[in-house]
Amino acid sequence: MLNKIKIYDIAIIGSGPAGSLLSILLSKQGYKIIIIDKRNLDSNPPIRQKTCGGLLSPDAQRVLASLDFNLPNDVLANPQLFSVNTIDLNTNKSRNYQRFYLNMDREKFDRYLSSVIPNSVNKSYSTIVNRIEYIDNLYKIHANLNEVYYSKVLIGCDGAGSIVRKSFFQQEKFPVKKYFAIQYVYKWNNLSSKYYAIFDKTLTDYSGWAFPKNDKFTVGMAFPDKSDGIKFFNILIDKLKKYGLPLDDLISTEGSLLLRPDGFVRTYSKNNNTVFLAGEAAGYISPSSAEGFSFAFNSACALSESFEKGGNISKNYKIKTIKLRTKIFIKVIKAHLLYNQFIRKTIMALKINAIK
Ligand SMILES: Cc1cc2nc3c(=O)[nH]c(=O)nc-3n(C[C@H](O)[C@H](O)[C@H](O)COP(=O)(O)OP(=O)(O)OC[C@H]3O[C@@H](n4cnc5c(N)ncnc54)[C@H](O)[C@@H]3O)c2cc1C
Known part of the structure; x- marks a missing residue:
């Protein structure tokens, strides 16, 4: 029976930033690859968008630049943001800091990355992976109602709720805490507004964020798993209205699991160097700002280089991700320091790095 089925060298689950980039890099090494995603990134809108700020940090821009990637204009959103206004709602202090993010449409960004995946990579979109087995040195990937894919190597780029992590690394120590991010999207016309980083220790020990994007204005905050996030989020909205943000015309609400590293994150590999994690699935994301694109890209590059080097891929990956x-x-x-109110108050009072 096995000589009738198609066996891929590598199956990548998830065509987000980590998976798309990894498929591009690994395809250059001649592997027969399949990339699977529940979203259809080749269709016309609408697709279910990932809850995300869509801000491309300088570190993420650097990785793309090193790979000769440029962004088409239509991926960018209006306005471009050059300063972050940090607000402490407990002390009512605020400061502006210079930042060099690119404000993007996250969905269009994911579509763009998917569009540059070479044709040699087999894409299986609108495909939900629901179970994965490792039998006779092969991964048997069950998807949708009755689809099955086989591969020799499996890479989980499937984000915070990774099924690859759950299937193969359930017993491993995973030094991350679970948070739930909530975002409310409002109608917005005032394009001169800023990007706000919001702190309020009475609501959460994570920061909140608020920013304009085209004709919308998004407010978000992340809350520890099992806390009453909705209640605290609504208190946040009331406080921001009092602060002066015109949050009246609610268009949509969204939410997602967010992993927050809380120790020294590891690399993961099993089954004789045949299953790996990259991007947020591995917990590679900033614990302070939730910036994740640069970590997704850097881990994809590290894993691709580890395959290229050959030999003990797991050891290579461990070494190549040590900096990250x-x-x-x-x-x-x-x-931990930033969410200490005394230290943050001192930083803001001393105007360290503030632009005015
Ligand atoms: C609220 C919020 C705001 C954020 N804002 C920013 C920001 O402004 N800038 C920034 O740099 N980072 C931000 N991040 C982090 C950033 O979104 C992630 O770090 C980044 O998307 C990780 O990329 P990834 O490819 O590892 O995973 P993901 O982008 O999560 O991609 C995972 C892919 O796997 C697919 N998938 C998952 N499970 C399955 C399955 N069972 N079957 C098939 N497909 C599956 C998903 O559809 C998805 O396409 C934010 C995160 C959150 C939660």
Whole structure:
């Protein structure tokens, strides 16, 4: 029976930033690849958009630049944001800091990355992976109602709720805390507004965010798993209205699981170097700002280089991600300090790095 089925060298689950980039890089090494995603990134809108700010950090821009990627204009959103207004709702202090994010339409960005995946990569979109088995040195990937895909290597780029992680690394120590991010999207016409980073220790120990994007204005905040996020989020909205943000015309609400590293994140590999995680599925995301594109891209590059080097891929991946994982760990420490109100108050009072 096995000589009738198609066996891929590598199956990548998830065509977000990590998976799309990884498929592009690995395809250059001649592997027979399938990339699977529940979203259809090749269709015309609407697709179910990932809850995300869509801000491309300088670190993420650097990785794309190093790979000769440029962004088409229509991926960008209006306005471009050059300053972050940090507000502490407990002390009512606020400061502006210079930042160099690109404000993007996240859905269009994912579509753009998918559009540059070469034809040699087999795409299976609108495909929900619901179970994965490892039998006779092969991954048997069950999807939708009765589809099955086979591959020798499996890579989970399937984000915070990763089925690859749940299937193969359930017992592993995973130094992340679960948060739930809530976003409300409002109608907005005032394009001169800023990007706000919001702190309020009475609501959560994570930051909140608010920013304009085209004709919409998004407000978001993340709450520890099992806390009453909706209640606290509504209190946040009331406070921001009092602060002066015109949040009246609610268009939509969205939410998603958000992983927050809380220690030294590891690399994951099993079954004789045949299953790996990259991007947010591995917990590679900033614990202080939820910036994740640069970590998704850097881990994809590290994993691709690890395959290219050959030999012990797991060991290569461990070495090649050491800088990335150390950076996350430093951010874990920084996050603990930043969410300490006394330290934040001092930073804001001393106007460290503030632009006015
Ligand atoms: C509220 C919020 C705001 C954020 N804002 C920013 C920001 O402004 N800037 C920034 O840099 N980062 C931001 N991030 C983080 C960023 O979104 C992630 O770090 C980044 O998307 C990770 O990329 P990824 O490819 O690893 O995973 P994802 O982007 O999550 O992609 C995973 C893919 O896997 C697919 N998938 C998952 N499960 C299955 C399955 N069972 N079957 C088939 N397909 C599956 C999904 O459809 C998805 O396409 C934010 C995150 C949140 C939650």
